[in-house]
Amino acid sequence: MSYLTEERLMIQQTAREFSLKEVLPVANKLDKVKGDIPMDLRDKMGKLGYFGMRIPEHYGGLELGVFEYILVTEELARGWMSVASIIARGNGLGGGFSEEQKQNYLPRMAKGEFLGAVALSEADAGSDLANIQCRARRDGDEWVINGSKMWCTFADGADYMTVLCRTQDMDEARRHAGTSMFFFEKERGSLPEGIHGTPVNKIGYHGWRTWELRFDDFRVPLSAQLGQDRAGNDSGFKSAVGFLEGARAHTAARAIGLSRGALEDSIVYAKQRVQFRQPISNFQAIRFKLAEMAAEIEAARQLTYFVCDAIDTGRRCDKEAGMAKWFASEMAERVTSQALQIHGGYGYTTDLPIERYWRDARLTKIFEGTSEIQLRIISDRIIGDR
Numbered sequence: 001m002s003y004l005t006e007e008r009l010m011i012q013q014t015a016r017e018f019s020l021k022e023v024l025p026v027a028n029k030l031d032k033v034k035g036d037i038p039m040d041l042r043d044k045m046g047k048l049g050y051f052g053m054r055i056p057e058h059y060g061g062l063e064l065g066v067f068e069y070i071l072v073t074e075e076l077a078r079g080w081m082s083v084a085s086i087i088a089r090g091n092g093l094g095g096g097f098s099e100e101q102k103q104n105y106l107p108r109m110a111k112g113e114f115l116g117a118v119a120l121s122e123a124d125a126g127s128d129l130a131n132i133q134c135r136a137r138r139d140g141d142e143w144v145i146n147g148s149k150m151w152c153t154f155a156d157g158a159d160y161m162t163v164l165c166r167t168q169d170m171d172e173a174r175r176h177a178g179t180s181m182f183f184f185e186k187e188r189g190s191l192p193e194g195i196h197g198t199p200v201n202k203i204g205y206h207g208w209r210t211w212e213l214r215f216d217d218f219r220v221p222l223s224a225q226l227g228q229d230r231a232g233n234d235s236g237f238k239s240a241v242g243f244l245e246g247a248r249a250h251t252a253a254r255a256i257g258l259s260r261g262a263l264e265d266s267i268v269y270a271k272q273r274v275q276f277r278q279p280i281s282n283f284q285a286i287r288f289k290l291a292e293m294a295a296e297i298e299a300a301r302q303l304t305y306f307v308c309d310a311i312d313t314g315r316r317c318d319k320e321a322g323m324a325k326w327f328a329s330e331m332a333e334r335v336t337s338q339a340l341q342i343h344g345g346y347g348y349t350t351d352l353p354i355e356r357y358w359r360d361a362r363l364t365k366i367f368e369g370t371s372e373i374q375l376r377i378i379s380d381r382i383i384g385d386r
Helices: 006-033 040-049 064-080 083-091 100-110 236-241 246-272 284-312 316-348 353-364 371-383
Strands: 116-119 135-139 142-153 160-166 179-185 197-198 210-221
Touching: 006 040, 006 064, 006 353, 040 083, 040 179, 040 353, 064 083, 064 246, 064 284, 083 353, 116 142, 142 160, 179 246, 246 284, 246 316, 246 353, 284 316, 316 353, 316 371
Parallel strands: 116 160
Antiparallel strands: 135 142, 142 210, 160 179, 197 210
8 A cells, every 4th residue: 555645745755855955954054053943944944835734724724634744744854853843833733722813823823924832841740741730820810820841942932832731739530630721922032021941951953942941920811721621621631632643643754754864874975985995885784784774764654654644534543653653763763873883983973964863863762752651552552451
């Protein structure tokens, strides 16, 4: 069965050419100096529709599926994983919006003119997201937010933020209950009054900054609360985790893309690098490394294709999405490490992009649910405990 229709192949090829021509040169220049993704690159991505791939046409988007979304993601990640990540800040972040908000915000998101940051995790609430302590209390016609958030990427550059807060005391029997998502606009390039931020010193995932945030009596209107059901019950936790199948497929595609970059660069290098009077690509040890890398990448890709097809056709695939995310991210660490080994000492320099792929691959095992969390999801499903 081939998932790649003529239309999908065209989308893939366009993204591949864009990534190699526009993204890769920027990444090679800016990642090593921790420079930000340039606005002109974001504008070009907006014109191609990459920020609105999953947004319905009547809101200005392309109304494509998760499958097309991850095809573009893989190609962008081949150049720079951060660029493959920023498209998520326009696609699929409108959960809980009213119809009026959708009409107002989604067309701007689709153009890349209104991108968001999401503050979910805290110092003691990462994998255990139900343990959040950041509090929102009602004060007249406003909500007042106090507490801290961790790992909020793009907090400064975003045009809006969504924050998961506790609105009721924790019930140990239903720890996820009593939480809400809050949405507010902000000025691009800064943090609003009442929010203080400290950049996190990351080893990778450059191109944009990740922040530790502190909310000190930060006020938002009552209308900022998102995700209430018809009975008026808070559903913030459900909103926060409800998009994870697609998000994990997105992460799998990012892992595949950067791994492919490492493989392709390694093939070129192996053909050019001469030792003992012949290219190292003639040596079985190198050839077998490349073969194993290629096989692992393709296995991860096909599993991810299966997951995306399931999502687009409405089939439940939380187990398979966990498998794809786990396998692709674990694969990425192995493949990029092998690529660095093939490059030898040159791979351990910032002169070549191999070390960037290697650093970013390590992160894919952590965000959107750690490898251990994916294994827990998979084991729960196959054993039947949950």
